[in-house]
Amino acid sequence: MDGFVVLAILETLVTAASSVQTFVLKSSNSLSKLYIESLRKMLPIQTVTLIPGDGIGPEISTAVMKIFEAAKAPIQWEERNVTAIKGPGGRWMIPPEAKESMDKNKIGLKGPLKTPIAAGHPSMNLLLRKTFDLYANVRPCVSIEGYKTPYTDVDLVTIRENTEGEYSGIEHLIVDGVVQSIKLITEEASRRIAEYAFEYARNNQRTSVTAVHKANIMRMSDGLFLRKCREVAENYKDVKFTEMYLDTVCLNMVQDPSQFDVLVMPNLYGDILSDLCAGLIGGLGVTPSGNIGAHGVAIFESVHGTAPDIAGKDLANPTALLLSAVMMLRHMGLHGHAKKIETACFDTIREKKVLTKDLGGNSKCSEFTADICRRVQDMD
């Protein structure tokens, strides 16, 4: 925690110093730049675990690294691979180097991972979730100016419980032709996610938190979830708390998404609603996402697929991974750098000159990245 405070202070000092310097030493431009450089070198470099992923993963990770370098963000990348290996006892686990790196750095950035079919091991995302107890999935959905969708005023955050609920994976064949799937809701997990939601709302100046549920039908399970949310709401009187049925949220979301702020919900509803909101702003190619785990671990990721058909052809769109990386910077307290990179990215999209194919243009990924790098450098 002290590191972050020091970092924040140093950052403000640097920005203050740079603004003073540009004003006073305007004639000796190169000298001022050297001065700023030396100040920047004093900022502690944070190491972040980078998991490039499969398919288009490596190229978009390279793009993000280039942009961060251009923005001179104090981030050092440690690349790791997370292909599942069979550990002692026959259980599938992630490679120990990857786990060690994550535990040390606490912050990670992940590209898309291939879901294996008939590989014998569960999906990598599930393994990561279990290994680091990533209990909250946060997806801020903000309408991107320049990427037109029928919905123009979206500004909401979906916080989804990621460990239990309908996706607990407990299913049984009772008799031939009758299957039951168990939805698990526990007090502990509900309290944890509610607390995270209110903390997030407070830290990001959000005005209200809405719990989404279906307690009229699933009285006990969603009832427990709601009770915990209400209890936690008592401790956060500065944030408004409301509850709404899932169907009402869906109905109102497609008619007027501007009425929602922070939404907190169990696993299944969160899955559906977070993808619904991603659809409102333009799809998974432009949506950032972060997973928060126990013990301060946070992994930020792009939620789109690996797109094997365009892998290696320099056609991929790095926006999702870039915006997730910006979310990561904000989480680490580097708001200045975050704002710079985000503005550069949005400006590039707004200009519509070097858009990748999925955004409606026909430029290459490298051209798009280069444009953002140029803008970032011009901002200095």
Added chain:
Amino acid sequence: MHTTVMMAALTKALKPILGRHLGNTAKVFGAAVNSQRGKPTYTILHLWPSSVLKGQIIPPPAKYGGRHTVALIPGDGIGPELLNHVRELFRFSCVPVDFEVVHVNSSSTSEDDINNAIMAIRRNGVALKGNIETNHTMPPNHKSRNNLLRTSLDLFANMMHCQSLPGVQTRHKNIDIIIIRENTEGEYSSLEHESVPGVVESLKIITRNNSLRIADYAFKLAREKGRRRVTAVHKANIMKLADGLFLQCCKEVASGYPDIEFDSMIVDNTTMQLVSKPQQFDVMLMPNLYGNVVSNVCAGLVGGPGLVPGANYGRDYAVFETATRNTGKSIANRNIANPTAMLLASCLMLDHLKLHDYANMIRGAILTTMNETRLHTADIGGQGTTSEVVQSIMRIIQSGGPLTTEI
């Protein structure tokens, strides 16, 4: 003593004649017992063959002297006022339907009210209902009344037709989707228990019988209405057994309808596609909870909860209501609710009762008011009141023909 001997002899003599019927009777109860060398084997019939149905007792239609009787359940919120408008409109248009009104008090803890309503629907075969409020702070043994109604009457299919109306301003145009949702099982089984304090389990039940039944209903409906594609919505990548079974049943039924294309889509991708490109969907088929989400999203896309009617069909009964089942407490009794959904639901009911002429007359008048006269209520951006809209519909019906009473 000798009567039993005589009876035995009689049965033996008549066995060749009675034997066939006895065999059929055994099948009616859902299982055919075949004894092979003394070891009984059971086969459960998942589809009731029509020959068997002929032997079943189907309730006679509640029609006397050319007039039908329909159960009416006002419910809460905007239900009572909208159903009053329906009754007014029917009386004005001389529709030969009488209503048996059954009130259900949502705040009482006893189940007598809802049981009376269910009995009324069994008597009449058809019902028109408003939504009954469920107070979710009540303990778990107080079940949702609407859910009780649906499961007791085995209304297994919920059908909702979402169509873009030209007179209503929406973000997406040219939407024409039929949503068929399994109505009785899935996540709405209301089977929950607290194993350990702080750990609650809720069961989601999927059965082969019901999945086959709903898939069959969907494909039959698609064929009847000349639709070309049926999309099954599921989450079988995560819930492998439950939604896997549902998907497998859909595929089995699809193979029997080669003229209709069948594909499947995962529910989160479906919602994303619905908000970006809803025109790609034709008929959608899904289990209970996803049906709730998708039907509300589609209702929102075509203009809101006040525009879409819904129908719940069972083998013997049919209940008609608004598609999104809202109580509308905040707008109740203020004369601002949109009557379109409830009136279109009553037209669906008239179609079900085979009173097609009346149904088309009323539906035409509603659509004229919506699209040409552009008299809209507040929820779709207009300034009209409920009664103004209903009056306009009545005027259009009157100008259409002679068969009406005084306004």
